[in-house]
Amino acid sequence: MDVKQYMADVGRKARQASRAMAAAETGVKNQALIATAAAIESSRAALMAANKKDMDNGAANGLEASLLDRLELTDARIDTMIEGLHQVASLTDPVGEISDLSYRPSGIQVGSMRVPLGVIGIIYESRPNVTVEAASLCLKSGNATILRGGSEAIHSNQAIATCIEQGLKAASLPAEAVQVIETTDRAAVGELITMPEFVDVVVPRGGKGLIERISKDATVTVIKHLDGICHVYIDDQADADKAYDIAINSKTHRYGTCNTMETLLVAEAVAADILPRLAEGYGKAGVELRGCAQTCAILPAAIAATEEDWSTEYLAPILSIKVVAGLDQAIEHINQYSSQHTDTIVSENYSRGRRFIREVDSSSVMINASTRFADGFEYGLGAEIGISTDKIHARGPVGLEGLTSQKYVVLGDGQVRR
Amino acid sequence: MDVKQYMADVGRKARQASRAMAAAETGVKNQALIATAAAIESSRAALMAANKKDMDNGAANGLEASLLDRLELTDARIDTMIEGLHQVASLTDPVGEISDLSYRPSGIQVGSMRVPLGVIGIIYESRPNVTVEAASLCLKSGNATILRGGSEAIHSNQAIATCIEQGLKAASLPAEAVQVIETTDRAAVGELITMPEFVDVVVPRGGKGLIERISKDATVTVIKHLDGICHVYIDDQADADKAYDIAINSKTHRYGTCNTMETLLVAEAVAADILPRLAEGYGKAGVELRGCAQTCAILPAAIAATEEDWSTEYLAPILSIKVVAGLDQAIEHINQYSSQHTDTIVSENYSRGRRFIREVDSSSVMINASTRFADGFEYGLGAEIGISTDKIHARGPVGLEGLTSQKYVVLGDGQVRR
Numbered sequence: 001m002d003v004k005q006y007m008a009d010v011g012r013k014a015r016q017a018s019r020a021m022a023a024a025e026t027g028v029k030n031q032a033l034i035a036t037a038a039a040i041e042s043s044r045a046a047l048m049a050a051n052k053k054d055m056d057n058g059a060a061n062g063l064e065a066s067l068l069d070r071l072e073l074t075d076a077r078i079d080t081m082i083e084g085l086h087q088v089a090s091l092t093d094p095v096g097e098i099s100d101l102s103y104r105p106s107g108i109q110v111g112s113m114r115v116p117l118g119v120i121g122i123i124y125e126s127r128p129n130v131t132v133e134a135a136s137l138c139l140k141s142g143n144a145t146i147l148r149g150g151s152e153a154i155h156s157n158q159a160i161a162t163c164i165e166q167g168l169k170a171a172s173l174p175a176e177a178v179q180v181i182e183t184t185d186r187a188a189v190g191e192l193i194t195m196p197e198f199v200d201v202v203v204p205r206g207g208k209g210l211i212e213r214i215s216k217d218a219t220v221t222v223i224k225h226l227d228g229i230c231h232v233y234i235d236d237q238a239d240a241d242k243a244y245d246i247a248i249n250s251k252t253h254r255y256g257t258c259n260t261m262e263t264l265l266v267a268e269a270v271a272a273d274i275l276p277r278l279a280e281g282y283g284k285a286g287v288e289l290r291g292c293a294q295t296c297a298i299l300p301a302a303i304a305a306t307e308e309d310w311s312t313e314y315l316a317p318i319l320s321i322k323v324v325a326g327l328d329q330a331i332e333h334i335n336q337y338s339s340q341h342t343d344t345i346v347s348e349n350y351s352r353g354r355r356f357i358r359e360v361d362s363s364s365v366m367i368n369a370s371t372r373f374a375d376g377f378e379y380g381l382g383a384e385i386g387i388s389t390d391k392i393h394a395r396g397p398v399g400l401e402g403l404t405s406q407k408y409v410v411l412g413d414g415q416v417r418r
Numbered sequence: 419m420d421v422k423q424y425m426a427d428v429g430r431k432a433r434q435a436s437r438a439m440a441a442a443e444t445g446v447k448n449q450a451l452i453a454t455a456a457a458i459e460s461s462r463a464a465l466m467a468a469n470k471k472d473m474d475n476g477a478a479n480g481l482e483a484s485l486l487d488r489l490e491l492t493d494a495r496i497d498t499m500i501e502g503l504h505q506v507a508s509l510t511d512p513v514g515e516i517s518d519l520s521y522r523p524s525g526i527q528v529g530s531m532r533v534p535l536g537v538i539g540i541i542y543e544s545r546p547n548v549t550v551e552a553a554s555l556c557l558k559s560g561n562a563t564i565l566r567g568g569s570e571a572i573h574s575n576q577a578i579a580t581c582i583e584q585g586l587k588a589a590s591l592p593a594e595a596v597q598v599i600e601t602t603d604r605a606a607v608g609e610l611i612t613m614p615e616f617v618d619v620v621v622p623r624g625g626k627g628l629i630e631r632i633s634k635d636a637t638v639t640v641i642k643h644l645d646g647i648c649h650v651y652i653d654d655q656a657d658a659d660k661a662y663d664i665a666i667n668s669k670t671h672r673y674g675t676c677n678t679m680e681t682l683l684v685a686e687a688v689a690a691d692i693l694p695r696l697a698e699g700y701g702k703a704g705v706e707l708r709g710c711a712q713t714c715a716i717l718p719a720a721i722a723a724t725e726e727d728w729s730t731e732y733l734a735p736i737l738s739i740k741v742v743a744g745l746d747q748a749i750e751h752i753n754q755y756s757s758q759h760t761d762t763i764v765s766e767n768y769s770r771g772r773r774f775i776r777e778v779d780s781s782s783v784m785i786n787a788s789t790r791f792a793d794g795f796e797y798g799l800g801a802e803i804g805i806s807t808d809k810i811h812a813r814g815p816v817g818l819e820g821l822t823s824q825k826y827v828v829l830g831d832g833q834v835r836r
Contacts, residue, residue: 369828397826
């Protein structure tokens, strides 16, 4: 197979299909989503059989247990896929929304209309449910999609692709609107990220290594999601109970997520009061504490933190703690070490909260709330295709709107420039 | 001079200065703009002397007359620069604006806050007034700027940079917030567009060649402005007078601008009526007509258009004309040949207008208005740094808002994730 030729063909078909998708009415797109759900429901046996092939191959190739777990399609996971499709169908369609339409002195009306991006490439690892999730969000936002899942999930993904194709056909939408790449050749990814004539945006979903590799080589725009080194700063005017709850929840609610706190900053004036109580809570949860010198003086059980700790995303029950003089030092530390993902201040002081949200340059800045809220569902986006740590185009949780662009709409009555 | 080292140094200083700029209050930024205007006013002699050096060098090096004209600083052009600074000072500051702040079921409030992009690189050709224009827009939107003008304007640009530095100092803003690259070495551009750690966006302002070169090599996001192949489609339900006015104005108001019409599409049913009248108007203006076979049958004076004509940006008194069956063929032609800049339908038919603005995928889509309206001032942006033909980040005329991004703001009262 000539991969370059094959990918150009996939790209051309996607570009072609994207025109029909951009013009498709909301009801038609919803019909495709619901018909896909029905096709998945009636294809459970086929999906399971395809997945068994992948699982058997994976086991034979010595795939890690955690990867095998992600790869597995269970009845419950298929239920979730079906539910997800219905959920996306129920979301408001952003496409075509006209905003800020107002009259100009010349008599023309000028506004902005939301439009699909065009063709979106999704590169992901072994979880087959991403195939449905990503395809449904792109479809609802009027885009054509090219999906490239992990090679170990190829049979599962092909089986899911068949269901999506049935859904598209049921709504008379072009089958090429969602294409799952048929080859496991790695060169296909290289092509996908370097054909801006056919692909408008690439969304890599997976580990940091995958995303860094893709960003390095891509000539197509990449919606990146790199580290989540999130901070909670407990101010000396914090409410002690809120500070306790937020600091514990931000770390211990889940360890492996990008919006989990990795570094706790505590104002000097309250450190001796609040740190021992927090250490008890973290101790119960089994969280290892790594502190600056002042922290270690207050908490003898804490390990001395190294410079590296301040820029480490542990994704584990480990927390670094630093005592700071106050707000200025906290902001300075965050702007130096944060990955610009999510940072929180706990304070009852109005002016400090106001300064924190203005001066901390992260995709989510919070006052008195757990970093764990940085999430498309919690923000009311309905769904998310990822959390962008970029500043350009989309920043923070990316929902349907992040998969669209805007164009200017001008309504006139024969006006010409004088 | 080690250009790599020098540019890294410029980049590092810009990144540093961008922090102070992001936190700067609107009044302070306006003060810097007005103080820059005052510095320019009191430096007229110095500016003229520096410009004379560039003009003399240009003449000695055999620079074309048109380039010498662009390079020249006259009293009137200095007046325009001063006026421009006051105008930008009077624009609403987009930074810090919080929108869509609403309560979520968890009790947190979620909204979006507009923030500067960070560091913006501007690459332009010989016009020294771009130095002031670009710097003022970046400054007002809270960004740090690195400016790289044409080497033939180096003395003029350095003199202007001195005035901007005085303005920044008068407002106690860091002098490094606006840096004019001091070397004319071309390698500096190569560095500027490949240091994403220091530069967030690059805006090339100049010819297509410059923009293509930069886009090809850049690893930093580029706000691109390529061709303007704009269309007017005269529908068979067009008001004949509006059609005449719009078709004449879109072509003849100015020939060298990107929002000038290059191809006129006319519905078959009205072609024989409207084309002779239009040909008379174009004839008076001295516009050469190149038509499809049907056009040439109606207008014997028209030259036969070749396939190449449909994708040519003439930037000259030349117009290609094609007779189409109706709306579908018009949209098809536009989506194939348009550069996705600006396209207009002239029609009194509601449904066709509605379809046109939805289905034509260009940065500006218009009903019954001259393509010449596609402009930041006409759209009410107050100023523009360029017109983007990209879909990602900014599309169409780019004003202050296009130089910003958004971050999520979460206001809580101790909420944690359950």
